[in-house]
Amino acid sequence: MTQNNNLISAVFRKEVLAMAAYKVADAAGLIKLDAMENPYNWPEASKKDWLEALKDCQLNRYPDPEARQLTETIRHLNQLPEQFDLLLGNGSDEIIQLLLMALPATASVLAPVPGFVMYKQLSDCLGLNYLGIPLLAESFDLDLPAMLAVIGQHQPSVIFLAYPNNPTGNLFSETAILEIIKSAKGLVVLDEAYAPFANASFIDALDQYDNLLVMRTVSKLGLAGLRLGYIMGNPAIIEQLNKIRLPYNINSLTQISADFALSNKVLFDEQTQKICAERAFVFKELNKLDGITAYPSAANFILFKTPKDKATEIFLSIKQQGVLIKNMSAQGGLLSDCLRVTIGKPDENLAFLAALRKSL
């Protein structure tokens, strides 16, 4: 065993040794409201058309390394002006990784906290200098003076701003974001993973700022199983990322399936509307409960605060009643006492609310 320990510490970087693997909770047998997935499946007729589209897929061949057809569909979907380029990733997770892999070893990476965990996880793994700046309490908006001070002092190579933010669900103030983009000497990535639920985007600002990139994913829209994200912006930046992208990172089944699904986007638009309507219902019901404060959300989940030191007990009680949500309280700071619920189908949301009521 000692020998094994020596082997491991001789082989792997200290940053890797210090990390913990990203854990995904087992949801078997539970109503799954923990991972911001779209709860709806497709109508049978759409499934049939999809399988038809897959029928001639040549699995013996490598995929199109440029995913040309899918790229065109995504450009069209986002009405991306011609002067910008687009890079596809195996989920936006992969794009975050690509971006960070391309930085010098001494680079700094800045993101507000609480934020999406992968910004820190991947920065730490690569030995980069990750700087997490707390959001303002209660409003969860950007602390602009603090962000600008860190930008001035550390000149981060990349700044990640999730818009809406995960796990808080809010849209940061637009003027603060623009100030940050203007002050930054490095890249600013607007991570619009939850854009389908928000009706807000920085795509239109791309032509004003060379250092701005907009990243999106099809995961929250309803295609989490495909693993497909994309980043849009300045071709000179995209060109660098393309150099370190693995040649076949988007497999053939994903290319065909995503192209099919995104060409039938009206299906998702209906589902998105239902999710937004349910979000309003769940928000209202949560705030009726004694001791619970739900925070306004522009995403497909809601963060809520429970009575002091009760979050884990409430989380476990809800789970015992058959509903899996996400316990955020262990992260501490602004997330102390907080739980996060993904908006599901109406009956799933009712089951969650009933379980929560019982656990209080």
Ligand code: PMP
């Ligand atoms: N960005 C944000 C803000 C997220 O919350 C997530 C997923 N939870 C991602 C990116 C990653 O999405 P994916 O890899 O599924 O595209």
